Amino acid sequence: MYCVITAAPIDILEMMQHVRRDADGAVLLFSGVVRDHDGGRPVTGLRYEAYAEMASQKLTGICKDVSAQFEIGDIAVVHRIGELAVGEISVAIAVAAPHRDAAFKASREVIERLKREVPIWKRERYADGEEVWLDGTIPNPPTAG
């Protein structure tokens, strides 16, 4: 299992090879990709920022929870930070499992929790030159005041 925050392009083949064991019959790879639009507005790129130490720790916790919840083998998550162009992979989740049902459920759970809990932010760059930090999700834990 590994959970990494990195400024380097994501090597999805390496992730898939890393998670697969001979007992696995399914490998599911989810990739989040930079889109050229958001709510109808043309987007030219994104900048991701993370609280890297906490983000990788949170991701590791999520992966451990999901491994206990579903019958999967190994799992790897990589989230990229820095400037990304349209079409680049911002996040990849590789899950291997003996059977596909668990792989689908685990992958979905990781991306949903990542988006709710992990301290990562994105700034959208629009075609007209404006840049905006995207409205995000307030993590579940009680606010500190």
Place this chain on the structure above:
Amino acid sequence: MYCVITAAPIDILEMMQHVRRDADGAVLLFSGVVRDHDGGRPVTGLRYEAYAEMASQKLTGICKDVSAQFEIGDIAVVHRIGELAVGEISVAIAVAAPHRDAAFKASREVIERLKREVPIWKRERYADGEEVWLDGTIPNPPTAG
């Protein structure tokens, strides 16, 4: 969109690049992989056979249905035939979509229907040398008698 039956190793990177458009925010790649066991029995490999023309036609039909059913972009399915060793990819489904929910649902629907409807068969090779055509699923349409 493409649906292919092939004896060559599956190029998943090519599939992912093929399906992604700039409007897509998610690319999901499902890979079915040859496992080293089946029902507790050690497996050393599989041989896949297909009625290739009909299989690719059926897959194309499934992909068209799924494209109409969910808000996805493009989709590609490749199923391998011939002798496969443990760890090799037997089937890959790449789905790109503006949003992840549709990608997850479409991918799942394609693999479930593939397993129920598409004329492909597999012969398992066990560690003890025995080989057996696996029990499969009777396709839905009424039997001809």
Place this chain on the structure above:
Amino acid sequence: MRCVIGVLRVKCLFFAVYREILGTGELELELPPGARLAELIAVVRTRPGADALPLALVVAVNHEYAPGDTVLADGDEIAFIPPVAGG
């Protein structure tokens, strides 16, 4: 009075375990014009080894699953489809 001229020639394909049961992957068979799929299946069931075929057979005519009352045409490709196990 009508004269029935010629015969109906179809190609039968047998896959996977059915090929092993019948000892061949392909047969050319002739039937009277207007024959239906069920009649073809009856002919196939007279072949050596065919008693090992299941009672219910799934058959595709020209790549589409077809019911027994399908009227066959000259040149049809008739595939006998064992339970499928792709993925």
Place this chain on the structure above:
Amino acid sequence: MRCVIGVLRVKCLFFAVYREILGTGELELELPPGARLAELIAVVRTRPGADALPLALVVAVNHEYAPGDTVLADGDEIAFIPPVAGG
């Protein structure tokens, strides 16, 4: 009579829009020993620009989300976490 000796020194991190609001990504702040997270937040709210921070703040102490009554220790890393938007 007790003598309180020394101070509590913590590192505050501000990310994304909070960094822009406060004009800095990192601050070293001193508090009396035994201070709680809520007191630190009150101090942060006195900084220039801080009135643009939301009323409810999510804060992590040493990489864990923490409530306002958390007692701080010397050397703690206190991160102010804007609504998250990874993926």
